Amino acid sequence: MRKFIALVLIAMTLSNCQSEEKKIQPETIGDFTFSSGDIVANSPFTITYNGTSDLSNSFFHQVKHTKAYPYDVEFTNNEAVVTIPDSISVVAFHFYENQQPENNKGKGYVFKVVNEDGKSAVDxxxxxxxYLINDGAFYDLTTGDATLTLNAIETALAKxxxxxxxxxxxHIYVAQQADGDKAKAVAEKYITEVTSKSELDLEDYKQLSTVYGRTQDTRRYDSIKAIISEKFPESKMAQQHKVSPFFNLESLEAKEQFFVDNNNAIMQSPNADYILQNLAVGNFNIKNDSAFKGYFEMIKSATSKASLLNSIAWARAEKGKDLEKAAEMSKLSLDLIEKEQGELNEQPQYYSPNQYKRNLDFNYNMYADTYALLLFKLGKTEEAITYQAKAIGKGMSPDNNERYIEYLIADGQYDKAVDKAxxxxxxGYATPTLNDYFKDAFTQANKKGDANTVLSELKESAKIKQLEKLEKTMLDEKAPDFVAKNLNNEEVKLSALKGKTVILDFWATWCGPCISSFPGMQKAVTKYKNDENVVFLFVDTFESGENRITEVQDFINENKYDFEVLIDPKEENGSSHDIAKKYNISGIPTKVIIGPNGRIKFKDVGYSGSNDKLLNKIDGMISLLNF
Incomplete structure (x- = not known):
């Protein structure tokens, strides 16, 4: 009997060990090893980095229901440990290797959180x-699916x-992405639940306004806002309703009168600083210094004040006007940012502490670039160099780098200009003008060798590094087929282009970064216009309206762009656009590069601010696909 009990105990011990071993089985994804496939709440979760890059920009989101809260992830000796509370259901890590995002080829590093029994939150x-289709899309995650998300939400809500x-x-937003007809039914369900009550309170009206806003039912949305203003005049929503007409006013006189009449509501509004900035700029432009100062002093946020000052100073620097006064304003913008860097009083919820510090650093560098340019134009070259050295930061802005080399050469510091250039x-962070400055400084410094040869070697080195970075981000996903009409009303079918490299550029006429990137995209189109194996298609999306095609055509003609534009059709019963939905596009500009085999090989979101860098990246992706 004792022998039997001993055997049972041994078996139980082995079973428990095996179970425990299974729980803590590590999982390796790319260059990272995680202590398990799920995160156990309130228990340390270890991440081990197997590479050699700098990970200082990395962070993670703790997700509760639909909200994602950012936190810093700190690596020490290539290891980081986090402990997640049991109120969190999902955690998503975002790693940056040497300032560049590493997102597991679009799959990301997203983990569910479980309790000690291995059970996760009900939703x-x-x-x-x-998270994948919403927040994840902003980090170039490609595995989100609106239909799967809708099913998961409705399963959770049913239980x-x-x-x-x-x-x-x-729920309404996802239904709109997945199924326009279903979205109407979902919205009506929520409306019925609220309106069936015998008496509605403020929260009920807020819910109705949210539904009507989500479904773009302007008439009923405005009606609910009017009811809230009448029944709950002191509520934040009523106050905001009072403020909204300001944004339709055109003259400065009308805006200032509106400010006087609605001062209390405006100053309590989340748009207060924006309105004050608008009024301040208006008065600055007509040289009403006392009014400008009055509105400026009322702005609560130090970073908003700094942004306003920099925008005015930069405009003056570019035009070469009022340089002394502009320099004073620019210096004040730097002082304000420096003060906030020390106090960190204005950190928004969507930033982790380190993210906010980096954002302040970015702003300081940008404003220092303005101040340095003003100093340079005022003939204060040595001081300009001091501030431009701060402006270049980690050297990732080609335009800032260019000005730094220009100032060094102007000061006769040729050796330093050569080394920095x-x-x-x-x-890979240079402009064509910076390349010319390098050759000039190289000659002036009497360096050995031929400047053109050295420059070619440096550019080749940059190309190799860029290709290595791009290769790490290469995807291999199915490219959904589509048919869309161009501005000549001709149908273009993606599958008919198989065998060619296709660059889809998703854009809109209202998108500032899209428009800023177009000179660089025009260079790319011109460079490859005689290459029958490369096709550029500019997909106009996230736009609607009766005059959409005319407005898009006028924009292309006015700017003399040689683009083949496709009109992304909007779903009849929904808010989505067909091609953008198929390609999981949530933000623009986004470029999708499809290889000759008809599969997505790259997805590039956003615009870096440098058209030369953009052209180099397009070149690199095309060369990798045609290698």
């Missing part, structure tokens, strides 16, 4: 799927209807 799957308040706006060029 964990919904939170997981929603846990008490979560409807948490999920209602997102070599670094910028070899790292």
């Amino acid at each position: 964990a799957e919904a939170a997981y799927q929603f 846990n209807p008490q979560l409807e308040d948490q999920w209602m706006p997102s 070599k670094t910028f060029i070899s790292e």
Whole structure:
């Protein structure tokens, strides 16, 4: 009997060991090893980095229902440990290797959180799927699917209807992405639930306004806002309703009178600083210094004040006007940012502490670039160099780098100009003008060798580094087929272009970064116009209206762009656009590069601010696909 009990105990011990071993089985993804496939709440979760890059920009999101809260992830000796509370259902890590995002080829590093028994939150799957299509899309994650997300949300709500308040706006949004007809039914469900009550309170009206806003039902949305203003005049929504007419006013006189009449509501509004900035700029432009100063002093946020000062100073620097006064304003913008860097009083919820510090550093560098340019134009070259050295930061802005080399040459510091320019060029953060400055400084410094030969070697080094970076981001995903009409009303079918490299550029006429990137895209189109194996298609999306095609055509003609534009059709019963939906596009500009085999090989979101860098990146991606 004792022998039997001993055997049972041994078996139980082995079973427990095996179970425990299974729980803590590590999982390696790319260059990272995680202590397990799921995160156990309130227990240390270890991340080990197996590479050699700098990870200082990395952070993670803790997700609860639809909300994602940012936190810094700190690596020490290539290891980081985080402990997640049990109120969180999903965690998503975002790693940056040497300042460049590393997102597991679009799949990301997203984990569910479980308790000690291995059970996750009741809406964990919904939170997981929603993160992929919502927040994840901003970090170039490509695995989100609106239909899967909608199913996960509705499964969670069917079992846990008490979560409807948490999920209602997102439920409607996802339904619109997945199925236009279903979206109407979802919205009506929420409307019926609220309006069936015998008496509605403020929260009920807020919910109705959210539904009508989400479904773009302007008439009923305005009606609810009017009811809230009448029944709950002291509510934030009523106050905001009072403020909204300001944004339709055109003359400065009308805006100032509106400010006087609605001062209390405006100053309590989240748009207060924006309105004050608008009024301040208006008065600055007509040289009403006392009014400018009055509005400026009322702005609460130090960073908003700094932004206003920099925008005015930069405009003056470019035009070469009022340089002394502009320099004073520019210096004050730097002082304000420096003060906030020390106090960190204005950190928004969407930034982790380190993210906010980096954002302040970025702003300081940008404003220092303005101040240095003003100093240079005022003939204060040595001081300009001091501030431009701060402006270049880590040397990732080609335009800032260019001005730094220009100032060094103007001061006769040829050796330093050569050394610094070599670094910028070899790292791929140079402009054509900076390249010319390098050759000039090289000659003036009497360096050995031929400047053109050295420059070619540096540019080749930059090309190799860029290709290595791009190769790490290469995807291999199915490219959904589509048919769309161009501005000549001709149909273009993607699958008919198989065998060619196709660059899809998703854009809109209202998108500032899209427009800023177009000179660089025009260079790319011109460079490859005689290459029958490369096709550029500019997909106009996230736009609607009766005059859409005319407005797009006018924009292209006025700017003399040689683009083949496709009009992304909007769903008849929804808010989505067909091609953008198929390609999971949530932000623009986004470029999708499809290889000759008809599969997505790259997805590039946003615009770096440098058209030369953009052209080099397009070149690199095309060369990798045609290698």
